[in-house]
Amino acid sequence: xxxxxxxxxxxxxxxxxxxxxxxxxxxxxxxxxxxxxxxxxxxxxxxxxxxxxxxxxxxxxxxxxxxxxxxxxxxxxxxxxxxxxxxxxxxxxxxxxxxxxxxxxxxxxxxxxxxxxxxxxxxxxxxxxxxxxxxxxxxxxxx
Numbered sequence: 362x363x364x365x366x367x368x369x370x371x372x373x374x375x376x377x378x379x380x381x382x383x384x385x386x387x388x389x390x391x392x393x394x395x396x397x398x399x400x401x402x403x404x405x406x407x408x409x410x411x412x413x414x415x416x417x418x419x420x421x422x423x424x425x426x427x428x429x430x431x432x433x434x435x436x437x438x439x440x441x442x443x444x445x446x447x448x449x450x451x452x453x454x455x456x457x458x459x460x461x462x463x464x465x466x467x468x469x470x471x472x473x474x475x476x477x478x479x480x481x482x483x484x485x486x487x488x489x490x491x492x493x494x495x496x497x498x499x500x501x502x503x504x
Contacts, residue, residue, distance in 0.1 A: 390426070
């Protein structure tokens with residue numbers, strides 16, 4: 362089960378990375394884990410993005426980290442607001458960085474660092490405002 366792929370301590374590290382990344386931005390980051398992805402990973406991540414209502418954020422600045430654990434597939438999907446701001450190869454650069462950790466068997470560090478990198482860009486383009494609401498949950502969701 363995807364839920365069992367991480368220890369409770371590892372899940373806390375990932376959730377803390379989300380909270381830390383969101384501390385300086387109005388952007389929203391979510392992590393969704395499943396065992397299998399039978400279709401194109403980006404198509405499926407887009408479906409999950411909509412299912413989690415990530416496209417409903419006010420500034421369209423949600424970022425999804427999707428992972429199919431058993432199939433060794435993952436995707437990062439940013440909404441229109443953030444995609445219009447970051448360089449063209451930004452998500453690919455994060456994926457490459459994460460992949461180097463994944464190849465060493467450290468999924469937690471890969472996810473946490475990817476979240477941190479995304480958070481830095483979100484903070485640069487969508488700084489935290491004192492009236493910001495946390496529009497989406499910080500908890501990891503499972504399929």
